[in-house]
Amino acid sequence: MIGSLPPRYRVSADPVRCMECGRCIENCSYGVFRWDGDRILINSRNCTACHRCLACCPRDAIMLEEHPCDYRSHPLWTREAREAIYNQARTGKIILAGMGNALDYPVIFDRLVLDACQVTNPSLDPLREPIELVTHIGKKPAKLDLRRREGGDIELRTPLTPNLRVETPILIGHMSYGAISLNAQVAMARAAKEAATFMGTGEGGLHAALHPYQDRMIVQVASGRFGVNIDYLERGAAVEIKIGQGAKPGIGGHLPGEKVCAEISRTRMIPEGSDAISPAPHHDIYSIEDLAQLVRGLKEATEWKKPVFVKIAAVHNAAAIAAGIARSQADAVVIDGFRGGTGAAPRVFRDHVGIPIEAAVASVDAKLRDQGIRNEVSVIASGGIRGSADVAKVIALGADAVYIGTAALVAMGCRVCGNCYRGLCPWGIATQRPDLVERLDPDIAAKQVTNLIRAWTLELAELLGAAGINSIESLRGNRDRLRGYMLDESLMQVLDVRSVGA
Secondary structure (H helix, E strand, O other): OOOOOOOOEEEEEOOOOOOOOOOOHHHOOOOOEEEEEOOOEEEEOOOOOOHHHHHHHHHEEEEEEEOOOOOOOOOOHHHHHHHHHHHHHOOOOOOOEEEOOOOOOHHHHEEEEOOOOOOOOOOOOOOOOOOOOEEEEOOOOOOOOEEEEEOOOOOEEEOOOOEEEOOOOOOEEOOEEEEOOOHHHHHHHHHHHOOOOOOOOOOOOOOHHHHHHHHHHEEEEOOOOOOOHHHHHHOOOOEEEEOOOOOOOOOOOEEEEHHOOHHHHHHHOOOOOOOEEEEEOOOOOOOHHHHHHHHHHHHHHOOOOOOEEEEEOOOOOOHHHHHHHHHOOEEEEEOOOOOOOOEEEEHHHOOOOOOOHHHHHHHHHHHHHHOHHHHHEEEEEEEOOOHHHHHHHHHOOOEEEEEEOOHHHHHHHHHOOOOHHHHHOOOOOOOOOHHHOOOOOOOHHHHHHHHHHHHHHHHHHHHHHHHOOOOOHHHOHHHHEEEOOOOOOHHHHHOOEEEEOO
């Protein structure tokens, strides 16, 4: 018999400060607190460290301690390894997890530093000098054919493909209705409109409540084709084909039937209460030629008016795949690194499959440049973007723009507890339970996400100014502005950056 495992958290309440108002009971969706007569009992084993009780306690009476009782320490047989075995020995099931990779891999971003100008190459002051952050996502012509008319006007003869114009290189990534609540989606859609950027719908279709923001939406076509019809495609500003996801490369998705309520049923166009299963592959895509056919089909369906993106997970051959995508008439390739978030994934995939976004972007940019097709496609990086410094570094490695996902959720109140797949999010974000969804005010959440994007944009302008660069375009792929610190030589060759001091 395995018996009880040591609790992961210990929750306690200061008996002097606690006035037994019951707000902890009302706010905890995991059942940590309950009434026992006229006193509150605490079951720490149910705690996920979501911090909802701490945030709502009017007297700051609640305390949370991690790992109050642990196992004998061992360098190989860690707590996580042992508990995974205990759980699977009991259940015989796959262990699920939410959010991004939780293992202690080195963060490459934290070992890259940005350059700054001094004296001979002076820096710029973004408060007094223009810093151009406008980004165009889509194909760029290799050259321009300009003709002068008789009256002296200049005529552009080169045909231009549709591009998305964003005021900042920060977009909001794809999180579907079902994985997150409608209130969360509406909040991010409002933020995208306010910040003059774009947001992805995820593979859950486009709810009618998002129609007022459709000119700021990137609609997604995934392997399950949920919610995909001509009306859906025409409403989006761009279309994205999802091939892979950084948190779970090589597999599909699964939204349990108990989460498929009437609204999700209508939006995804599936029966209410049925499992929404996305297959691992698209059953009509088994080659770059097949992918190119779908790209062309989506362009024809939307009368060649909208750019089409292709999203892949960051894996070892991402560069070769991206080169194929660039030749498929796609307008952008989205690369999702192994720290990318998710509502639910097998933990073994989330923590052990895929590669970091930094290495993937650098190798993709190098491959496209070597083949002379870098202008054929834009590159959007996602997966673990935590701040404006990460944005600047990944653009210097070769990206045109970034998707943020977890960062936007954190701006709305998410505590990254990693229990999204349970559907009990007490912050109203990763849940469909009506009483929990109501806790997220879309107006307040939209303002917070907008503030985050604007703050990062201001910081990005400052970083560009310090580097003596007056446009985001000049930072793209400019590895001279990066130096590696405590990185091994082979990785620095992949990133194509020099060491600090060089």
